[in-house]
Amino acid sequence: MALISNDRDEGATPPGGWPVPRSAYIHVPFCRHRCGYCNFSVVANRDEWIDRYLRAIEVELTALNRPRVATVFLGGGTPTHLPADSLVKLLRLVTSALDVSADAEISVEANPEDINATTLAVLQDHGVNRISLGVQSFDDSKLKILERGHTGDQARRIIDQAATVVPNLSIDLIFSAPEETLAIWNRDLEIACSLPIRHLSTYALTFEKGTQFWNRRHRGELFGNDDSLEVAMYQAARDSARKVGLQQYEVSSFAADGFRCRHNMSYWHGDGWFAAGPGAARFVNGLREVNHRSPATYLKRMENSLTPTAESESITVEQFARERAAFGVRLLDGIEISEFESATGMDLLGFFADAIELSIKEELIERQGSVIRLTERGILFADTVAARLLTADA
Numbered sequence: 001m002a003l004i005s006n007d008r009d010e011g012a013t014p015p016g017g018w019p020v021p022r023s024a025y026i027h028v029p030f031c032r033h034r035c036g037y038c039n040f041s042v043v044a045n046r047d048e049w050i051d052r053y054l055r056a057i058e059v060e061l062t063a064l065n066r067p068r069v070a071t072v073f074l075g076g077g078t079p080t081h082l083p084a085d086s087l088v089k090l091l092r093l094v095t096s097a098l099d100v101s102a103d104a105e106i107s108v109e110a111n112p113e114d115i116n117a118t119t120l121a122v123l124q125d126h127g128v129n130r131i132s133l134g135v136q137s138f139d140d141s142k143l144k145i146l147e148r149g150h151t152g153d154q155a156r157r158i159i160d161q162a163a164t165v166v167p168n169l170s171i172d173l174i175f176s177a178p179e180e181t182l183a184i185w186n187r188d189l190e191i192a193c194s195l196p197i198r199h200l201s202t203y204a205l206t207f208e209k210g211t212q213f214w215n216r217r218h219r220g221e222l223f224g225n226d227d228s229l230e231v232a233m234y235q236a237a238r239d240s241a242r243k244v245g246l247q248q249y250e251v252s253s254f255a256a257d258g259f260r261c262r263h264n265m266s267y268w269h270g271d272g273w274f275a276a277g278p279g280a281a282r283f284v285n286g287l288r289e290v291n292h293r294s295p296a297t298y299l300k301r302m303e304n305s306l307t308p309t310a311e312s313e314s315i316t317v318e319q320f321a322r323e324r325a326a327f328g329v330r331l332l333d334g335i336e337i338s339e340f341e342s343a344t345g346m347d348l349l350g351f352f353a354d355a356i357e358l359s360i361k362e363e364l365i366e367r368q369g370s371v372i373r374l375t376e377r378g379i380l381f382a383d384t385v386a387a388r389l390l391t392a393d394a
């Protein structure tokens with residue numbers, strides 16, 4: 001393949017050009033309460049900013065000149081925290097500012113405490129065909145520690161109700177919360193797997209700098225769990241999901257046949273995507289940009305006709321290849337070598353030779369025909385493999 005090279009090529013573009021974005025992310029920063037572990041761009045008790053936010057999003061999206069998109073993801077924050085009329089406005093402006101294809105996946109993140117018949121009707125009437133519900137647990141004590149506002153029973157009822165309206169229903173569960181035992185987690189999994197969900201995402205709780213949980217851990221008020229318990233919990237999730245036909249397709253994601261999250265796949269495949277809202281990150285035409293994280297700063301800048309962008313980086317083809325490899329390896333289907341090479345112009349096995357050889361030697365990845373993928377053991381060390389690919393010596 002003539003275009004494959006190991007050379008650094010600052011300023012160049014990949015052989016087929018930069019990927020044309022077919023996805024859009026809209027960040028909705030409003031929440032009822034800021035959970036102690038949350039490090040997202042979020043505001044609580046600032047609902048009086050909602051109209052200003054809607055005007056800012058309209059300006060940001062209109063400036064895109066109505067690109068064609070195949071996936072839209074409204075995340076947050078909590079999009080469903082918006083009152084019904086504001087949610088209608090947001091969905092209308094998103095679907096008119098973007099040229100959303102007829103078979104697009106339109107996802108909305110939701111909290112169990114905000115879902116009711118009215119919210120579901122609004123989502124359905126405006127083309128939302130996927131709901132990602134932040135359940136986190138069905139155990140009331142664990143929910144309390146996580147500072148969630150719903151109960152386990154409420155979450156179960158909402159899942160049943162939502163699935164009758166939007167069958168493509170995903171839930172998020174957190175494991176390894178403070179004081180959590182394997183028994184509590186197994187019970188969470190048992191309940192989740194008995195419910196009509198098509199997708200499950202599970203994440204170990206992390207103590208992020210700047211969160212209340214981080215401060216509380218440093219004051220000795222909260223404790224993390226040891227690695228062996230986390231691994232046991234993760235393996236329990238994999239076993240439970242497999243038993244009910246939720247196939248693991250990414251390190252933290254499980255889906256029924258045909259229900260992989262198309263929007264997230266576009267991130268992991270390194271395709272481009274548009275993004276709007278505070279803290280939103282986009283990748284368009286080789287430019288990686290992040291908006292101002294503070295919702296107050298974002299709104300002020302938009303109202304003063306200033307750019308919402310806080311950081312902008314023109315990435316090199318080499319960086320593009322590194323990121324594509326590092327994110328792609330998280331997918332259990334692995335990285336298809338020739339596909340990687342035609343997208344990036346980089347020789348996967350040559351450019352990443354040391355990282356790949358070391359990871360193969362440690363039985364973290366394997367080559368199967370034309371694919372490099374994580375091994376069973378490597379699934380537990382995906383971050384290590386990804387970091388090696390990101391920082392591999394050229």
Ligand code: SF4
Binds near residue numbers: 040
């Ligand atoms: S509901 Fe979600 S986004 Fe909002 S504060 Fe809690 S964890 Fe963060």
